[in-house]
Amino acid sequence: METKSINVDKSATQSYKELYKLARPFIDADSHIEESEEVFKYIDKEYEHRRPTIVDIEGVIKHRPTRNKVWLVDGEIRPKLMGQNPSCYASPPTSDYAKSKPVSVSVQALMDPDEYIECMQTIGLDVSVLYPTLMLHPLTRDPGFEEALARAYNSFMGERCGRRSENLKWAAVLPMRNPDAAAREVRRAKSLGASTCMLLSTVGDIPLHDRRFDIVYETLCLEKMPMSIHVGWPHDSLNDSISSIPASLVLHFEAGMLHGMFSVLAGGILDRFPELKVAFVEAGAVWLPTFLDRAEKWRKTPTAEIWLAEKGPVDYLRENQVFFTVEGDEPRLEEFVALVGENRILGSADFPHVHYEGGKLSETFKDLVTHPGFTNQTKARFLGKNSLDFYRM
Known part of the structure; x- marks a missing residue:
């Protein structure tokens, strides 16, 4: 096995031991897979000729030569590391950058669920909820x-995580550009063993509170499936206006979560579907206070009439099941925590991503411990009990 050892200092080890008595299992509410071509071997026959492929771009990214593999999807590359509509992440895991991580390519790509579990357990995790x-x-x-x-x-995630379903949970993705198809996929994903369904903060240029998506939220409620809104690059026009990775990370990947927060806490979704469980994933503790400050200010003015929701954003936080992942740094x-309540916090390790300062694996989960x-x-x-609640484990 290629996995390298991951050191946890003695003070953290003692903290783990003390907390295990109270918190076990330790759950990473936001782990990830770095997809390989194995995923798309499951594609419907009709689309086999368009199956995503990994290509070598050796030498193209001059300032980051180790990022030498990308995906080719319908003539577009992902991640798009320069130019308009950019993004930056470590899939595919066959690049030299991915190979430099302190975990093997096999672990990153979930090729062997047993190896993935063995690796995540080196940082004290019992259960991981995997996102794309x-x-x-x-x-x-x-x-x-x-x-x-x-x-x-x-289909890939259902098969791989199904081999070790007690340790590996997963978030399904939904084809939201066709809401009827997305509703069908909610039901299919549940039958495959998904623990939640992931959405991004918009569907292209369309906000999540658009009524065309009500069929999706209704199905999530009927299936008792929680909804996780994850940071990403979904807004077509916004990302088309961006031409650098720094701008895409700050103005879209991060701040784009404000779109999702508005839809859920001010767009009326929770009026129509009060039983819906929602988590904001990897947005951290920064954007919600900013959103609440601006939303509550404008809601009380005649300028913002007619407000789309029946109540104020803080009311939905108090009265509905709205969760947030956080990291310890x-x-x-x-x-x-005082603002949202300690029973609404989900601890995140973001395993096996290493985009933090210093490139350390899941350092912020240890910081939370x-x-x-x-x-x-x-x-x-934070480290387990709330995730058991949200993901209905």
């Missing part, structure tokens, strides 16, 4: 092809 990486930047604007890609991904985390601002009883909620 490649599909955080939509691969197509063709609704039929999007459905085929989603079906292939969900976030500033003002205690204030954020050892965080001085919370009691062990509170951290037990």
Whole structure:
């Protein structure tokens, strides 16, 4: 096995031991897979000729020569590392950059579920909820092809995670450009063993609170399936206006979550579907306070009439099942927990991503374990109990 050893210092080890008595199982509410070509072997026969392929771009990215493999999907590359509509992530896992990670290519690509579990356990995780990486930047604007890609991904994840379903949970992707197809895929994904369905913060240029998507939310409620809104690059026009990776990360990948927050907390979704469980994933503790400040300001003015939701955003936080993933290195985390409630916090390791400062694997999960601002009883909620609730494990 290629997996390299991952060191956890003695103080963190002691913290793990103490918390295990209260929190076990430790759950990463936001793990990932770095997709390989194995995923798309599951694609519907009608779309085999359009199956995504990994290509070598050796030497093209001068300042990051190790990012030498990308996906070719319908003539477009993903990640798109320069020019308009950019994005940056480590799928495919066959690049030299991915190979430099402290985990094997096999683990990143979920080729062997047993190996993935063995690796995640080295940082103290018992259960991981896996989200995609490649599909955080939509691969197509063709609704039929999007459905085929989603079906292939969900079939692959159902098969791989199904081998070790007690340790590996997963988020299904939905072909939201065709809401009827997305509703069908909710039901199919549940039959395959999915624990949640992932959406991005918009569907192309269309906000999530658009009534055409109500059939999806209705189906999620009927199937008792939670909805996870993950950061990404979904807004077609916004990303078409961006021409650098730094701008795409700050203005779209991160700040784009404000679109999703508006749809859920101010767009009326929770008025129509009050039983819907929603999590904002990998948005951290930064954007919600900003959103609440601006939304509550404008909601009280005649300028913003007619407000789309029946209540204020804070009311939905108090009265509905709205969750947030956090990591241990976030500033003002205690204030954020006080705002949303300790029973709405999901601990995230973002395993096996290493895009943090210093390139360390899941360092921020250890930071959450050892965080001085919370009691062990509170951290037990963050590190497992709340995820058991949200994902209905």
